[in-house]
Amino acid sequence: MLRQDSLGTPKPGLTSLADPALNQETPPHLLRESLTPTALFFVRNNGTLPDLPRDTGLDWQLEVTGLVRRPLSLSLAELRARFPVVEVTAVLECAGNGRSAFAPSVPGLAWGNGAVGCARWTGVRLADVLAQAGVAPGAVYVAHESPDHVVGAPGQPALSRGLPIEKALAPETLLAFGMNGAPLDPLHGFPLRVVAPGYPGSAWQKWLTRLVVRDREHDGAKMTGLDYRMPRHPVRPGETPDPAQFEVIADMPVKSLITEPAADFTASGPLLISGFAWSGAIPLDRVEVSTDGGASWQPAALEAADGPWAWRRFTAFALLPGPGEVELMARATDIAGNTQPLEPVWNPRGYLNNAVHRIRGRVV
Ligand SMILES: Nc1nc2c(c(=O)[nH]1)N[C@H]1C(S)=C(S)[C@@H](COP(=O)(O)O)O[C@H]1N2
Numbered sequence: 480m481l482r483q484d485s486l487g488t489p490k491p492g493l494t495s496l497a498d499p500a501l502n503q504e505t506p507p508h509l510l511r512e513s514l515t516p517t518a519l520f521f522v523r524n525n526g527t528l529p530d531l532p533r534d535t536g537l538d539w540q541l542e543v544t545g546l547v548r549r550p551l552s553l554s555l556a557e558l559r560a561r562f563p564v565v566e567v568t569a570v571l572e573c574a575g576n577g578r579s580a581f582a583p584s585v586p587g588l589a590w591g592n593g594a595v596g597c598a599r600w601t602g603v604r605l606a607d608v609l610a611q612a613g614v615a616p617g618a619v620y621v622a623h624e625s626p627d628h629v630v631g632a633p634g635q636p637a638l639s640r641g642l643p644i645e646k647a648l649a650p651e652t653l654l655a656f657g658m659n660g661a662p663l664d665p666l667h668g669f670p671l672r673v674v675a676p677g678y679p680g681s682a683w684q685k686w687l688t689r690l691v692v693r694d695r696e697h698d699g700a701k702m703t704g705l706d707y708r709m710p711r712h713p714v715r716p717g718e719t720p721d722p723a724q725f726e727v728i729a730d731m732p733v734k735s736l737i738t739e740p741a742a743d744f745t746a747s748g749p750l751l752i753s754g755f756a757w758s759g760a761i762p763l764d765r766v767e768v769s770t771d772g773g774a775s776w777q778p779a780a781l782e783a784a785d786g787p788w789a790w791r792r793f794t795a796f797a798l799l800p801g802p803g804e805v806e807l808m809a810r811a812t813d814i815a816g817n818t819q820p821l822e823p824v825w826n827p828r829g830y831l832n833n834a835v836h837r838i839r840g841r842v843v
């Protein structure tokens with residue numbers, strides 16, 4: 480085992496957040512590729528980086544236990560040999576992405592807009608592994624465990640989240656060992672992580688060592704109270720929230736990000752506005768852009784998706800008002816008619832900010 484102690488090496492070019500653990504986001508103008516290069520992919524660690532194998536990681540052990548007929552203990556080599564290896568291109572977004580825009584401000588990491596990326600993930604279906612273990616009647620949830628811990632508190636797991644059994648058994652949900660055609664990077668969960676397309680990043684457990692099938696929702700680190708939960712009904716700032724009125728975040732909402740031009744651009748003529756749009760379970764319908772503060776919107780062209788869980792590039796050629804300051808906006812809508820709000824919808828922990836992305840610049 481390689482003693483990494485502990486926090487991991489920051490990636491150059493990303494923006495580091497103030498936190499005891501390593502957390503970095505990608506400036507939106509660097510997210511220009513359909514597959515986010517691993518070197519530019521945001522990092523979200525709730526604690527330390529665990530001790531990791533120095534080699535291929537094929538000896539890494541995964542235990543499958545709890546409400547199963549045949550508890551399993553499999554090495555990564557056995558996982559790869561026993562189950563079909565599949566790939567999925569999927570967006571990974573932190574539920575707290577965009578938190579810094581909430582007013583009044585909320586506790587939690589103050590992400591800008593860059594806690595998101597899209598990669599091609601390689602692994603085996605979690606459903607295939609669970610079928611081999613034989614899920615017993617009464618199973619409703621699968622809990623994830625990993626060896627990372629709270630910085631400075633070795634006995635305290637950093638994060639132990641999970642998935643409702645339906646999502647664990649869904650064909651897109653993987654136990655992944657590859658990212659963008661290479662073995663997982665240590666910062667992204669090498670040797671083994673959960674890939675739960677459409678679900679918040681917190682459900683994508685890294686450095687996975689154990690799955691526990693349960694007869695109730697999981698209660699691990701960051702699964703209880705208000706963690707990764709949204710209120711069923713709006714909660715006003717200052718109100719005392721009642722945790723019983725909150726539920727665990729499942730499918731992520733429709734969203735888009737302008738990657739070009741970059742913030743503080745200067746333009747003189749018609750401008751190409753482009754970026755990516757994505758949604759959780761409900762497919763995208765359209766993207767529009769505005770150059771006049773949302774008074775009028777024009778349709779953007781949407782490229783085909785690399786499967787249902789990938790983001791899609793949008794492009795629009797816009798005439799700019801001017802000269803002077805201008806604000807560009809992009810707004811995505813899914814096929815159920817859910818659309819991005821103009822302003823963030825406040826909630827006590829600052830999750831799921833899918834307000835339209837705005838880029839300011841100058842027309843000369
Ligand atoms: N073991 C472990 N898995 C984890 C986390 C963690 O702190 N520990 N953070 C989660 C959160 S909150 C997010 S958003 C994603 C981020 O994945 P990335 O760092 O590969 O971008 O990992 C998830 N998996």
Ligand SMILES: [Mo]
Nearest residue numbers: 573574680681
């Ligand atoms: Mo997250």
